[in-house]
Amino acid sequence: MEWTTLFDIALGAILINNFILVQFLGICPFMGVSKKMDTAVGMGFAVIFVMALASALCYPVNVLLESLDLKYMQTVAFILVIAALVQFVEMFLKKSMPSLYEALGVYLPLITTNCAVLGAVLLNVQNHYNFIESVVYGITGGAGFLLAIVLFASIRERLEFSDPPKAFQGFPIALVTAGLMALSFMGFQGLQIPW
Amino acid sequence: MNIFYAVLTLGALGGVFGLVLAVASKVFEVKTDPRLDLILDCLPGANCGGCGYPGCAGCAAAILEKKAPVNACPSCSGLQTSRIAAVMGVEVQAVERRVAFVRCSGGDRAGHKFERYVGLEDCVAAMKVSGNGTLDCSFGCLGRGTCVKVCKFDAIHINAHGVAEVDREKCTCCMQCAAACPRHVIVSMPYAVDVVLPCANHEKGASAKAHCAVSCIGCKLCERNCPAGAITVTNNVARIDYDKCTSCGTCVTKCPRKLIVDIHADGKVAPVVKQ
Numbered sequence: 001m002e003w004t005t006l007f008d009i010a011l012g013a014i015l016i017n018n019f020i021l022v023q024f025l026g027i028c029p030f031m032g033v034s035k036k037m038d039t040a041v042g043m044g045f046a047v048i049f050v051m052a053l054a055s056a057l058c059y060p061v062n063v064l065l066e067s068l069d070l071k072y073m074q075t076v077a078f079i080l081v082i083a084a085l086v087q088f089v090e091m092f093l094k095k096s097m098p099s100l101y102e103a104l105g106v107y108l109p110l111i112t113t114n115c116a117v118l119g120a121v122l123l124n125v126q127n128h129y130n131f132i133e134s135v136v137y138g139i140t141g142g143a144g145f146l147l148a149i150v151l152f153a154s155i156r157e158r159l160e161f162s163d164p165p166k167a168f169q170g171f172p173i174a175l176v177t178a179g180l181m182a183l184s185f186m187g188f189q190g191l192q193i194p195w
Numbered sequence: 196m197n198i199f200y201a202v203l204t205l206g207a208l209g210g211v212f213g214l215v216l217a218v219a220s221k222v223f224e225v226k227t228d229p230r231l232d233l234i235l236d237c238l239p240g241a242n243c244g245g246c247g248y249p250g251c252a253g254c255a256a257a258i259l260e261k262k263a264p265v266n267a268c269p270s271c272s273g274l275q276t277s278r279i280a281a282v283m284g285v286e287v288q289a290v291e292r293r294v295a296f297v298r299c300s301g302g303d304r305a306g307h308k309f310e311r312y313v314g315l316e317d318c319v320a321a322m323k324v325s326g327n328g329t330l331d332c333s334f335g336c337l338g339r340g341t342c343v344k345v346c347k348f349d350a351i352h353i354n355a356h357g358v359a360e361v362d363r364e365k366c367t368c369c370m371q372c373a374a375a376c377p378r379h380v381i382v383s384m385p386y387a388v389d390v391v392l393p394c395a396n397h398e399k400g401a402s403a404k405a406h407c408a409v410s411c412i413g414c415k416l417c418e419r420n421c422p423a424g425a426i427t428v429t430n431n432v433a434r435i436d437y438d439k440c441t442s443c444g445t446c447v448t449k450c451p452r453k454l455i456v457d458i459h460a461d462g463k464v465a466p467v468v469k470q
Contacts, residue, residue, distance in 0.1 A: 002252070068200050077208060085213035088219055095223035161315040 006136050009129070009193065013140035019116045021147040021178075021185040024054030026116025030149055031174065033107070040153035046107040048139060051120050053089065054082050055138030058121045059131050078121045079113075086112045116145060152181060225254070232256055233282045237275045238268055238466045241347040242313070245269045245369025258283065266290055270367035292386040293350070294366040296371060298395040299336040299380050302356035305407035306331030317341055322377040331406040336380050342372035363458075389442035390435065393453045397430045409454055415448040417455060 019025045026047070033039045058078050064185060090108050093101040101108075111117055120141045126136040156176055164173045212274045234255040248257050257263035258279065265280045266287055273287075280287045289455035312329050314320050318341035327333040338357040350365035351372050361371075363386060373381040380395050392411065395402045400412035413431035425439035426446060433455075434445075446455045 065204070067334055069197070070204055070205055072200055073205060077205060078203070080208055084216060087216055091216075091219050091223040094225050113205065140276070159315050163316060 006133065009133055010129075010140040011139055014144040014147060015193055017190040018144045018148055018188075019119065019141050020145060020187055021182040022188075024182075025118065025119040026114055026145060029107075029110065029114060029116075030145075030152065033155055034149050034153045034174075037150070037153045037157060039107075040149045041146070041147075041149075042104060043107045043110075044142070044149050046104045047111055047114070047116065047145045049104070050082075050086060050089070050108070050111050051117050051138040051142040051145075052084075052135055053085055053138075054078075054113070054117050054121055055134040056131070057085055059134050062125050062144050073089055074122065074125060075118070078118055082117055083112050088134070116141070116178070141178030144168055150182070152178060174186070178183070196342065221324050227243060228266045230282050231255055231259055234279055235367060237271065237278045237282075239270045239275075239367075242272065243347045243367075243369040243371055245371065246466050264288070269369055270361045276329060293364045293368040294386050295368055295370060296384045296391065296393075297336055297351075297359045297361060298393055299334070299358055299378075300356065300393040300409050301330065301335040301407045302354070302358035304356060304409050305335055306405070318378050328378070329360075331394055332381065332403075332410065334378065334397060335407065336376075337378060339455055340351060341375050341377070342381065345371045345375040347371070357431055385437050387456055388435075388437050388440065389459060390440065390444065390447055390455055392433055392446075393436055394432060394454055397432055399431055403431065404444075411454055412452060414451060416449050416451060420445050420449045 013019070018025055020027065028161050029043055033043045058081055061077055061081050062074065065071060065077060070077075078155075086108060090101070093104070120138050124137055127137075127138055135187075157172060159173060159177065168176070238251040238255060239374050240251050242251070246254045246257075246263065246269060248254040248263070248267075252262065254267055255315040258265055259269060261283075265283055265285060266276045268276070270281070276287055291429075308326065308329055308331060310322070312321065314324065316339055318337045318339040321337045321339045322328045328337055330337060331448060334357045338353050338359065340353050340359070342351050342359050343353060347369070348367055350362045350367070351359055352362065359381070360375045361372075361381075368383050370381075370383060373379070373383070373455075384391075394407075394409065394411040396407065396410045398406065398410075400414065403410040403412050411432045413428050413433065415428045415433075417433050418428050419424045422443060422445060423439045423441045425441070426433050427436065428434075435455075444457065447457055
């Protein structure tokens, strides 16, 4: 394992192949909870948390599935794993870390069926990452999500005071903004590590 | 054969996770007082913060721990409060209902520095315009609706004159509008009043008159004529002490600026002021 490989994965997950703005995964929470900065930050950290844990737990499950020649069951199995994991983590946090539980609050159960989390796990498998690489991809993918949603929330807070034409008020202008942000993130496609 | 493996594997995975969750729900069980949910059901759920606790859940927890009285929520009606009191097994002390009040009626009747304001539609932004805001009067309501945005009860609106006005029926006196107002022109007052004085201009008579057509000039006519001694003029602006006010209406007739008004003058309630 090389540090450069991990750095490559991290850079790819945060900027070049950002989950929201390049791969268009996890758009639902991106639009849903980005109206205020504090909810956006809460959601972002919850995604990092769950993505890292799901990547770690799904790795052995995938090894099991591959050894039994059941690769086509990956999606179903991973959804099961993620849903159970989130439930378990929620119970665990409620008992032993109430402050973290309060901070993540409603966002933790919300991401149970988030396509970004499932997408991260499936991409781990597609890219043949080993255990450590999977976890790094999970954490940095979540960090990319946090980056995108925080940027978007700050723009939307400013949009509250602007006066767009009536047809654009609310969600339409937010969607236009998200599209422009995705366009600007295309600039990172040229970013490559030459080794 | 393959389908057999698939069913077995997924079944086993599901079974294991189910078992783990079942065990975890026992191991990590957190006991909550059932009264908490009952109290939370009675609270409005707007999380307005008027009680001083972080949201309705915080308020319910404080009531449960007897840190807050059962009527801690300013937005709850008497019925809701009595239900909370029943849950907690205590008696309610009656409290006077209060509402928010905007101490300004200027708007388009006050002088404006510019022909047209093109900045952000927000009082905090309008306040940053050079020379203490867009109005000539440096005390009055800017009318850009910052208070309207923060009100969780749809109880404050910009009226036809361009001044924020409280809907006294909807207002719960959570005072979030007062906290948001950069002019600090919103105060709380008893619900059961008849006369109000909507001005907060502390300037001397001449400049108050020059800056706004409906300003208090501090002439003390109301103070001298009030039979109950309920009005005092301090810093060139009159204020009514509602503990002493008898709603006789003398000040309404005496005010040379027609500024002190009977709030029932629109005919909704029979006028109490005898002309």
